[in-house]
Amino acid sequence: MDQENVSATLTVAVPATRVFAVLADPTTHSAIDGTGWVHEAADQAPLTEVGQIFRMDMYHPNHPNGDYQVANQVQVLDPPRAIGWLPGQEKEDGHLEFGGWIWRYDLVPLGPSETEVTLTYDWSAVPQFIRERGIQFPPFGPEHLANSLHHLAELAAPASRA
Template structure:
């Protein structure tokens, strides 16, 4: 686990080819099973992630959220199969306008051979404005979250 002032990352070697790992990450319906916090509840948009700018929404739950249940809108920033995928997380306003808080998730995949992939998961909040930092703590989860997520991903791609 590597923690910087503005981001946190974790790396794990996964017993699966990079293309298989990438396919799981590009499928929003798997994100609930991958999530290490238990906050991700379901994929609202179920289409595979295929291009930068694509938006996918997730149903969430957090006991500290004013509504408990809420929805996030994610916008794909990087999609480079089978090497990298990332998205900004934000919300959709009542008028349909998307608003992002300045944090993003990124997975970098490095093939280690035909059946192993080194996966690095990074959560970066370097672009979060001070106005948001006044009421949200970053990162909003413990450091074990990224490791748990990578282990969940490893279990999912290996079928165990």
């Protein structure tokens, strides 16, 4: 495969500022996730600056421990237009190591109450030594990105009025 990223786009009936606020809240990420791997935010502070680290508790059946934690570093923060982070892990010595893949959401306001959201998973910066470990990129099926965008749309939508 020559292309080293995948993306999906969905138009949601929600203002870009609201969509961005949901994405900048790590406590919503488990509900957005389309794989079921993201479990809970270990760091619950809103994402407010490039370089910020936020940790997420994860589970994957093929991970050596099953349960594990990722340390994400915010790479892009342009409210309300873009947000993205680089997943990694904390080593025993406390240093962070990143694998080279990034999650990025781009938001295009289409009016006061509608937003085009594009979710991209990009692994073009993954170094050769990680690729040689036999990790498949992307590590999920094609439906994952679309599922995540639909979950995001549901979370960001105003509560229905009864």
